[in-house]
Amino acid sequence: MLKKISTIWILLLFALSGFAETHVAKAEVDFSNVQIGDHIRLTISLQTDEKNTVIFPVLSDTMNAKIEFISVSDLDTLIERRSRIKTYSRTFTFTIFEAGEYQFPEIPFGVKVPTDNEYVEVLTNAVTIIVEAPEVDLEADIKDIKTVWNIPITFREILPYLLILLGVALFTFAGIYAYRKWKKREPLFVFKPKPIIPPHVEALENLEKLRLKQLWQNNLVKEYYTELTDILRIYTEKELRINAIEMTSDELMDAIQNSELENKSELLLLLRDTLPTADLVKFAKSKPLPDEHDRCFKNVKQFVEITMPKIEENVEANPVLPDKIEEEPS
Amino acid sequence: MTEQVDIKELNEKIQQESAFVDILSMELGKTIVGQKHMIERLLIGLLANGHILLEGVPGLAKTLAIKSLAESIDAKFSRIQFTPDLLPADLLGTMIYSQKEEQFITKKGPIFANFILADEINRAPAKVQSALLEAMQERQVTVGETTYKLDDPFLVLATQNPIEQEGTYPLPEAQVDRFMLKLVVGYPQKNEEKQIIRQNILNEYPKISQVMKSEHIIKARSLTREVYLDEKIENYITDIVFATRFPSEYKLEKFKDLISFGGSPRASINLALASKAYAFIKRRGYVIPEDVRAICHDVMRHRIGLTYEAEAENITTEDIINEILNTVEVP
Numbered sequence: 139m140l141k142k143i144s145t146i147w148i149l150l151l152f153a154l155s156g157f158a159e160t161h162v163a164k165a166e167v168d169f170s171n172v173q174i175g176d177h178i179r180l181t182i183s184l185q186t187d188e189k190n191t192v193i194f195p196v197l198s199d200t201m202n203a204k205i206e207f208i209s210v211s212d213l214d215t216l217i218e219r220r221s222r223i224k225t226y227s228r229t230f231t232f233t234i235f236e237a238g239e240y241q242f243p244e245i246p247f248g249v250k251v252p253t254d255n256e257y258v259e260v261l262t263n264a265v266t267i268i269v270e271a272p273e274v275d276l277e278a279d280i281k282d283i284k285t286v287w288n289i290p291i292t293f294r295e296i297l298p299y300l301l302i303l304l305g306v307a308l309f310t311f312a313g314i315y316a317y318r319k320w321k322k323r324e325p326l327f328v329f330k331p332k333p334i335i336p337p338h339v340e341a342l343e344n345l346e347k348l349r350l351k352q353l354w355q356n357n358l359v360k361e362y363y364t365e366l367t368d369i370l371r372i373y374t375e376k377e378l379r380i381n382a383i384e385m386t387s388d389e390l391m392d393a394i395q396n397s398e399l400e401n402k403s404e405l406l407l408l409l410r411d412t413l414p415t416a417d418l419v420k421f422a423k424s425k426p427l428p429d430e431h432d433r434c435f436k437n438v439k440q441f442v443e444i445t446m447p448k449i450e451e452n453v454e455a456n457p458v459l460p461d462k463i464e465e466e467p468s
Numbered sequence: 469m470t471e472q473v474d475i476k477e478l479n480e481k482i483q484q485e486s487a488f489v490d491i492l493s494m495e496l497g498k499t500i501v502g503q504k505h506m507i508e509r510l511l512i513g514l515l516a517n518g519h520i521l522l523e524g525v526p527g528l529a530k531t532l533a534i535k536s537l538a539e540s541i542d543a544k545f546s547r548i549q550f551t552p553d554l555l556p557a558d559l560l561g562t563m564i565y566s567q568k569e570e571q572f573i574t575k576k577g578p579i580f581a582n583f584i585l586a587d588e589i590n591r592a593p594a595k596v597q598s599a600l601l602e603a604m605q606e607r608q609v610t611v612g613e614t615t616y617k618l619d620d621p622f623l624v625l626a627t628q629n630p631i632e633q634e635g636t637y638p639l640p641e642a643q644v645d646r647f648m649l650k651l652v653v654g655y656p657q658k659n660e661e662k663q664i665i666r667q668n669i670l671n672e673y674p675k676i677s678q679v680m681k682s683e684h685i686i687k688a689r690s691l692t693r694e695v696y697l698d699e700k701i702e703n704y705i706t707d708i709v710f711a712t713r714f715p716s717e718y719k720l721e722k723f724k725d726l727i728s729f730g731g732s733p734r735a736s737i738n739l740a741l742a743s744k745a746y747a748f749i750k751r752r753g754y755v756i757p758e759d760v761r762a763i764c765h766d767v768m769r770h771r772i773g774l775t776y777e778a779e780a781e782n783i784t785t786e787d788i789i790n791e792i793l794n795t796v797e798v799p
Binding site: 364381383384385386387388389417418420421422423424 | 474475696698700701752753754755756757758761793794795796797798799
């Protein structure tokens, strides 16, 4: 007997649990009393088990001729972790321009439980709203319609116009300039080439500058020979097309020896008299006598004079040529 | 003025002390036909206290040159043939139990000599190579719990064969860096080869005589260190080494993707030391740019890492060093 009663109770509990599956649909507005033209936000939502399939209602634009549909939000879903209840919600925005009482009817959701084949209709509650017209003081004077407000113009607004104006001005100016040049039969742009200083002129100028610096006279012998050999190497590289800057003294002398220069034996004598002395000063703390400084200077100058191109007449007309180099003061 | 006198004095001193260079070269020339470059570099290693790695195909007198150098100097010489089954203890020595003395005694290995010829170094496994290279760097060896200082002069001359790479253990970059110079030994000239044939056919093998003592080497070494190295030359050396590290800064953008790593500070140190030794051999008390350029290839060739791009384009470290020397300004 007791067994029978227990079985009935269990069956009853199962049956109740099947019926206990609830779906809660809800409709609510943010304000139930609004003024004419105010936005009314109607939020409809449904709470149901997350496993269920839901058809969200589509509200018709012509729900009521006096209710104007404005916009609809995206579908929002929220799942409660413990109960696994899912909430679907969406907000519709309307407006009404006539005073009165309006009612949003019950809105149907379609819900299908996984074990069932058919959708169950779940209705929201109906929502009533009251639209009020503004109070009009009939005794007050009739006022004119307000004029349009003057909003100040910002720089950002006028910038495109300014740029267009500037572009037009530039284009016009360029056009006039081009036209004038064309009329005078002149080229549009004239680039003044940088005067090219011949390597020998540059070398002789630098030698003159070195002489005026009076380095060895001020006990700066190493600096004197460094600059002197630099002038020689730079000149050789530019004028004789020998990579003298990256060459050692021996390599430079070998290069001159193997070159096809006319006076190479004479040039070699000058180099042999200068470069080893310079190397000794630069790398071995040697301090030659003043006569040797003078001789090395003259050797380098002579090297330049022998190897410089023989077009003195033309070169002398060049305004960048230095004046005659004075003799080294002893 | 005193500085000038110092250099003059040093020059004179070097003129006197470097006389052995010619004698030694002549003595080595008795057995080695040609290979002047190799003999000169061996002397540089000897004077600069730097180990040398010789690379060349078999039969180019690499072993003979080193053996002859050791024989011409009153010094202890050891030859170690590196094989795949060699163990560090075979090289350094080990502790053995003496039944007579009833205790462990140290049996020193062949590394305890003045000149070590490590023949075909790349045939031994990494642990043996490491043992040798550590001894080269530290100049001391620990057997058991006792550390033994190696004899002075201590010079390791290792050979390696660039072909027959199968079954070899190539030296890692970090270990190759410990060699001051890496020499690439080339074939002799035609006339030199003829002379070699004659010598061999007639069975005339001149005997090397001892022409100097190890004390002379130590004295010459200290004098080599005194050779004057101007700041300009120091700048030149650092420029060369930096050009291998940051080629773009030296108008060598084309090498940016070809060099994976440049010379280490050890490269700068060894370039300076080897330049001093080269100046000493040339009987000069000061270093000139020619010395740096002369020795640069041998010091730098094993210290520049090439990328796959460089290998694909058949660009060698020799090409890179040549271009660097042709681009870096000479002081």
